[in-house]
Amino acid sequence: MSDLSGLAALTQTPDLAPAPDAAARRLSHLVRDGSATPDTLQNAAEEFEAFFLSHVMESMFAGIKTDGAFGGGFGEGIYRSLLLQRYGETIAQQGGVGIADSIVRMFLDQQEVT
Numbered sequence: 001m002s003d004l005s006g007l008a009a010l011t012q013t014p015d016l017a018p019a020p021d022a023a024a025r026r027l028s029h030l031v032r033d034g035s036a037t038p039d040t041l042q043n044a045a046e047e048f049e050a051f052f053l054s055h056v057m058e059s060m061f062a063g064i065k066t067d068g069a070f071g072g073g074f075g076e077g078i079y080r081s082l083l084l085q086r087y088g089e090t091i092a093q094q095g096g097v098g099i100a101d102s103i104v105r106m107f108l109d110q111q112e113v114t
Contacts, residue, residue: 023048041107045100046092054088
């Protein structure tokens with residue numbers, strides 16, 4: 001579980017989303033250079049959780065067609081990734097699903113050992 005960049009390989013990033021492993025690289029960089037405080041780790045872990053959740057939701061919404069009487073058409077197709085990105089950010093900021101807390105706990109445990 002120490003290699004978080006492997007999760008990014010499982011996702012496909014739309015053009016408007018951040019780079020797939022940017023959040024994982026930020027977490028690794030904070031720990032490697034010793035500048036990781038609990039607050040900075042928490043922020044980076046929430047950013048990673050938001051990224052992960054938005055991509056999970058993209059998979060969920062991938063089969064939903066944007067045409068039909070109640071579909072958003074072409075506009076929905078364009079803005080869906082942005083909406084799902086904001087959903088991921090909002091969920092992570094509100095406590096998320098526990099990914100950020102697990103990441104912070106793991107990195108803090110690693111810092112104590114080394």
